[in-house]
Amino acid sequence: MQTEVLREIGEAPSVERVKADLTKLVGFGTRHTLSDTTSETEGIGAARRWLKEEFENISEACGGCLEVFYVRDYVGGENRIPEPVEIVNVIAIQRGTADPNRFVVMSGDIDSRVSSVMDGESVSPGANDNASGVAGVLEAARILTQYEFEGSIMYAQLSGEEQGLFGGQILAEYAKEQGWDIKGVINNDMIGNIQGINGVIDNTTARVFSEGTRAVETEREARIRRFTGGEVDSPSRNLARYIDKMADLYIRNLDVMMIYRLDRFGRGGHHRPFNDAGFPGVRIMETNEDYNRQHQDIRTEDGVEYGDVLSEVEFDFVAKLTGLNAVTMAAMSWAPSPPANVEVSGAVRPSTTLSWKELDPDENPQLAGYKIYWRLTDSNQWEKSVFVPADVTEHTLENIVIDNYYFGVASVSKDGFESPVVFPGPAGSFGD
Known part of the structure; x- marks a missing residue:
């Protein structure tokens, strides 16, 4: 039963639905944190309302199996948010039948940006960064809501990542207030590009980044670890090993590279606030990045095209990595709690x-x-x-x-x- 159902889940993501969701998200023009929140068709406000409606549609199709709501707070006086702005996360919870307070979380980032991190008006499609991750979360919800699990699954569309990982911070703090027992956060940030700026084209590998020692480790715990080991065995690192194993067993033609680093060199992602709060969390993403397609105004210079546009997304790859997320969350939620x-x-x-x-x-x-x-x-x-x-x-x-x-x-x-x-x-x- 295990092998058959997980392989079925791994192959279930629809390329057509992923493409449709990505196209819809890009159509909002910009999803910058400081963009319009009142328009029905443009800006981050329209995007997050559409995402909430999509979760509600998914819930209706499964007989109301999702709890759909916003987790929100104001942020202001920060380097990239000088005036108070409401950061709004869109959350959907599929409750477990036996252990409803135990969670595995899949997240994506709603917001997008161009060259200037403070530009909330220019067209910022954010097709790969990170409409790809957002579309993956929606598609995983469509697939997994067809099943029941003993543990709970949370689908999280987070905001404010480009301005400072604020959505993750807000949700992590909310999770602690609610007493949620989060066993894993799988952050999907750029899962749609297969061609790197290095010229490599590869749709057969993906990277999983994970912290080596727990961010909340105390001095006493560090002394214990010095003599007994554990530098490469944080819960986040063993979550990464678990994902690697799921890829080997259930996802065709995909090899996971476990990167022994919190994130890319000197950079950050939305799993980090959960690590900072003591929750296991990792980042899944493409192996070869095209920096001309990240955080760039749409333009052509010296024959080089810049901008994170829809035409550069490989929808099959998004579906493949969505399948990896889905089998991981299904397996963890059908399994008993970690000892x-x-x-x-x-x-x-x-x-x-x-x-x-x-x-x-x-x-x-x-x-x-x-x-x-x-x-x-x-x-x-x-x-x-x-x-x-x-x-x-x-x-x-x-x-x-x-x-x-x-x-x-x-x-x-x-x-x-x-x-x-x-x-x-x-x-x-x-x-x-």
């Missing part, structure tokens, strides 16, 4: 013992057991595993020396869906 309070011991012993807290059976009725994973310390992916049943919360790996490997634990459903692997201790915690 909590994972610990490891085995110093000066020939064997290694893993322990963890028993999952709440009411919130995880699908739990079949746990997989204990281990890998060589220089390996990117988890290599070996052993399964133990649901009533076990401690297991010893005989003749496996703790010094030589990294270890983790994943929960497994009766249908074979697995959670991301949780590295022991605070360095790897998904929130206990």
